[in-house]
Amino acid sequence: MSILKDKNILLGITAGIAAYKSANLVRLFIKAGANVKVVMTPASKEFVTPLTLSTLSKNPVCSTFVGESDANKDDEVWNNHVDLGLWADLFVIAPATANTMAKMANGVCDNILLAVYLSAKCPVYFAPAMDLDMYKHASTKKSFEKLTSYGNKMIPAGTGELASGLVGEGRMAEPEDILSFIEKDILDQLPLQGKRILITAGPTHEAIDPVRFIGNHSSGKMGFEIAKAASNLGAEVILVSGPTHQTLISNLVTVKSVVSAEDMYNEVHKHFKTSDIAILSAAVADYKPTVVATHKIKKKDSTFTIELEKTKDILKSLGEIKKNQFLVGFALETDNELEHAKGKLKSKNLDLIVLNSLQDKGAGFGVSTNKVTFITSANDIIENELKSKTEVAQDLMHLILKQTHA
Structure with a gap:
């Protein structure tokens, strides 16, 4: 049984090519026994479909502040970012692009994912994903520093072949590694760890x-x-x-x-x-x-x-x-x-x-x-x-x- 069993995990997906890995990440969270909801930036839907993620998570996917009612497609409903933030025991943003991290670091709030981030009361994990030069840029490093100083936890990127064809740092951690990182981080904070x-x-x-x-x-x-x-x-x-x-x-x-x-x-x-x-x-x-x-004792x-x-x-x-x-x-x-x-x-x-x-x-x-x-x-x-x-x-x-x- 994973330490994530029965945890409410909110997965945030931003517009990076690594978003294709998010479907497998949802699957791993579900397999670990967690309850999963997904919130996406509008642009991330170009990389992975909400239908795939809602099917795997068994929950509707939020990508805008206003969505359609299940009962009547002509009705619109408000996707409450505050409720999502309060529901979550953990908020995992993977992939986290340079653009989204810069906004998170500076309090910019122009989509529902960022609104949820600013409302969340739970631990926030982010898994950077971008090309080598972007990853090494001074402004990106500044975002890393700011986000971790706020108490967010960075899941280090790996080294490998990138979308540009370059080989280097910036590749989003594999879903299995993200799961292991979060489990270990939670366990390390538990009072009976090592006992x-x-x-x-x-x-x-x-x-x-x-x-x-x-x-x-x-x-x-x-x-x-x-x-x-x-x-x-x-x-x-x-x-x-x-x-x-x-x-x-x-x-x-x-x-x-x-x-x-x-x-x-x-x-x-x-x-x-x-x-x-x-x-x-x-x-x-x-x-x-x-x-x-x-031998069996006989009734005499x-x-x-x-x-x-x-x-x-x-x-x-x-x-x-x-x-x-x-x-x-x-x-x-x-x-x-x-x-x-x-x-x-x-x-x-x-x-x-x-x-x-x-x-x-x-x-x-x-x-x-x-x-x-x-x-x-x-x-x-x-x-x-x-x-x-x-x-x-x-x-x-x-x-x-x-x-x-x-």
Whole structure:
């Protein structure tokens, strides 16, 4: 999953021969999971058609302040440049010609693309494209300096064969390079960039025989949402998950699938020493059968007894060996919730514990919501209202950031 997933990207296209590459750029943004709208200068339509770009982006293309109504071709509608600027999470101008950059640098506003640029509140990226002599001209360099001084981000041009036949600097970066530049720039600014987070999720299944097991109702959704929230903040995530139907595709998340508590214990210990933060949200079985039958147990007697033994306490084992790691545990309680959670926080040497109660409606297993209380090692108690597990995960990550000063 790209960091651009669900981002609103406004692509600005100006009148350069490199505009032919913009169709592929739209395609790459869409493939990355972004929502894309296109705004063009009137002259750029000589190089690439609005029909192509609207088909690829699945949105109408704006090139003038006034357009036709979809309902009635005789009616005209105002293309609101302010709304476009507010909609965008990112504004990418590619290609950016010398003419357009000069206007951007000096506040000239004679088309809708420039009006959107002057209205945009989001980060602006521009990818210069022009011939060698134009690229090296002092006025062009001045435009580069002004635009970057305003906070805009320049995607460097490449070197290669140009439209004039010359070979040199000025060739617009390839669409794949533009995508990579933007992704890296966003990631580099995220607070957990360079951090490694270990997360556990889901239930464990403790075998009784080849077809039966002891388990619980955990869906794994909470742990997967935490992994998603952590990766959205730039962290490299190792997600150790018990059996679950949850899925997560991200180039920052590596999923390690396990079955039993013993499997999870071993996998977690493989990665803990190289982790900065560990969040153990899995519902690990407390007990397992002492003996696992090698064949299916036949139904014979009216009663059946299974001898159980304790599983290894994964959370406690990490608390005993942790050095600089920030360790987070979860506590699902049914009575004396706060006292039990505080006891676990101390006895397992945790930095933070997340308490939720099966007494709270909408919390616990098998639902998309949760109601939690965060308890820190400094004994701060932060109660939260019922929220989606997505929001709970985001709240948790923000609190960890605050606690670790990341």
